Amino acid sequence: MENNLSRSLHWFRNDLRLDDNLALAKSLEYDQVILVYILDEHFWNKDRWGHIKTGTFRTRFLFESIHDLKIEIEKLGGYLMIKQGKPEEILPLIMEEFSCNTLIAQAEHTTEELKTEKLVEDAINKIGGNFNWIEGHTLYHPEDVKILFDKIPDVFTTFRKKIEKHCDVRECISAPKKINCPQSLISDEIPDLAEFLEQSDQKLTPIDYRSSFPFKGGLSKARKRLKYYFWDNNCLSIYKKTRNQLFGQDYSSKFSPWLSNGCISPRRIRSEVKRYENAYKPNQSTYWLVFELIWRDFFKFIAIQHGSRIFHKKGIKRKIVPSNQNKILFEEWKKGETSDAFVNANMRELLNTGYMSNRGRQNAASYLIHDLGIDWRLGASWFEHLLIDYDPSSNVGNWAYIAGVGNDPRQIRKFNTLRQAEIYDRKNQYRNLWNSDIISMNL
Numbered sequence: 001m002e003n004n005l006s007r008s009l010h011w012f013r014n015d016l017r018l019d020d021n022l023a024l025a026k027s028l029e030y031d032q033v034i035l036v037y038i039l040d041e042h043f044w045n046k047d048r049w050g051h052i053k054t055g056t057f058r059t060r061f062l063f064e065s066i067h068d069l070k071i072e073i074e075k076l077g078g079y080l081m082i083k084q085g086k087p088e089e090i091l092p093l094i095m096e097e098f099s100c101n102t103l104i105a106q107a108e109h110t111t112e113e114l115k116t117e118k119l120v121e122d123a124i125n126k127i128g129g130n131f132n133w134i135e136g137h138t139l140y141h142p143e144d145v146k147i148l149f150d151k152i153p154d155v156f157t158t159f160r161k162k163i164e165k166h167c168d169v170r171e172c173i174s175a176p177k178k179i180n181c182p183q184s185l186i187s188d189e190i191p192d193l194a195e196f197l198e199q200s201d202q203k204l205t206p207i208d209y210r211s212s213f214p215f216k217g218g219l220s221k222a223r224k225r226l227k228y229y230f231w232d233n234n235c236l237s238i239y240k241k242t243r244n245q246l247f248g249q250d251y252s253s254k255f256s257p258w259l260s261n262g263c264i265s266p267r268r269i270r271s272e273v274k275r276y277e278n279a280y281k282p283n284q285s286t287y288w289l290v291f292e293l294i295w296r297d298f299f300k301f302i303a304i305q306h307g308s309r310i311f312h313k314k315g316i317k318r319k320i321v322p323s324n325q326n327k328i329l330f331e332e333w334k335k336g337e338t339s340d341a342f343v344n345a346n347m348r349e350l351l352n353t354g355y356m357s358n359r360g361r362q363n364a365a366s367y368l369i370h371d372l373g374i375d376w377r378l379g380a381s382w383f384e385h386l387l388i389d390y391d392p393s394s395n396v397g398n399w400a401y402i403a404g405v406g407n408d409p410r411q412i413r414k415f416n417t418l419r420q421a422e423i424y425d426r427k428n429q430y431r432n433l434w435n436s437d438i439i440s441m442n443l
């Protein structure tokens with residue numbers, strides 16, 4: 001081993017990128033770095049409702065993202081270790097084996113992730129190592145937000161107006177030009193996806209050609225999508241008008257899956273919006289994309305403030321809401337077999353692709369909660385299992401919002417799904433697309 005060299009261990013979590021990655025930049029300040037991704041077995045466990053936390057769509061997207069990251073790392077002379085198991089067992093072993101001084105990783109903010117962090121901290125303390133959790137998820141830096149607010153307001157508009165007026169978004173950090181790993185290291189192979197899924201009794205699902213999200217995971221794919229949506233096709237210039245549509249690739253940005261696992265940072269998206277505004281001119285649509293990223297931030301800061309409370313049935317409002325756990329009705333909703341054709345179409349899209357539009361999500365959630373009277377947490381659990389863009393704070397924040405136990409100042413947010421179908425699916429195209437027999441193909 002090369003003596004007297006300082007070494008860090010960078011643990012990739014939901015920061016599967018090289019660009020604008022402060023945790024990675026800190027790791028690269030050492031003479032050498034060990035890079036690792038861990039397929040944390042906990043992600044493929046069942047939750048309390050019996051749903052496997054990470055279904056096949058998100059697992060596939062994750063594998064694609066790791067693959068892309070590995071290629072990009074190797075181009076810079078580095079290597080990526082890929083391990084399976086428990087982070088608290090694997091990380092200290094690597095630190096000891098490679099004499100790493102410090103573990104560096106992106107900070108997470110929701111209960112299960114924080115529990116893992118605590119286990120990792122305890123294990124590293126035992127071997128006398130150091131650890132450093134670095135912020136990297138949000139558009140606005142948590143330290144800057146903390147200065148601005150004693151308490152995050154419960155109402156989004158109050159939060160947004162103050163943050164837009166008084167807080168700057170920090171500059172993006174460029175991707176490294178070189179990665180210096182120990183000479184003895186080589187990258188690990190990514191496990192075979194089908195075999196990996198079998199371990200949690202899941203099967204590789206065929207790709208459905210009707211999907212609005214035909215894209216792959218990975219940092220290079222995220223940048224490609226951004227280039228397409230902003231620069232090549234100018235979809236950004238009409239985003240505000242199109243964002244509520246239901247199908248097709250271009251009505252909304254589709255950034256969410258890449259944002260959720262960190263293939264792209266919200267700051268990079270915003271900086272590209274600014275570049276676009278300079279090249280053309282700002283309009284309501286360019287503003288609105290950043291507005292939506294502030295919604296994403298808002299739910300993250302709500303999660304930081306309220307901790308595990310956001311997952312409670314009564315939510316942060318501590319409000320009792322009528323709810324049952326009727327298994328038959330719930331199963332019908334999951335499969336898209338309710339008496340509402342619009343809800344069914346959305347639920348079938350989700351079941352077959354792992355994606356659903358924001359408008360669809362609002363209607364499907366409202367129907368489950370307010371029409372079927374079912375506990376919102378069951379719906380959130382099903383979304384967690386299926387969504388390729390699953391993000392704990394955005395998922396639970398939106399569900400709780402619609403259930404009336406979260407951040408909605410209104411008492412009740414019930415969507416009239418029949419009326420919504422008339423407005424957003426006037427010609428029945430979306431319902432016809434998804435309520436006809438399932439047609440899928442293996443690619």
Ligand SMILES: Cc1cc2nc3c(=O)[nH]c(=O)nc-3n(C[C@H](O)[C@H](O)[C@H](O)COP(=O)(O)OP(=O)(O)OC[C@H]3O[C@@H](n4cnc5c(N)ncnc54)[C@H](O)[C@@H]3O)c2cc1C
Pocket residue numbers: 243252253254255256257259260289292293295296299356357358359361362365383387389390391392394395396398399
């Ligand atoms: C019940 C329900 C559950 C949801 N679960 C998730 C989830 O697990 N993960 C997730 O990323 N989004 C979730 N959303 C928010 C939203 O539906 C998706 O972010 C959006 O549909 C993703 O598509 P897009 O990237 O094309 O969005 P765009 O319209 O292009 O928006 C750009 C970005 O802004 C952010 N954004 C937009 N709307 C919201 C919102 N309402 N809340 C938080 N962030 C938002 C996303 O990061 C999105 O990628 C949920 C919404 C509902 C109603």
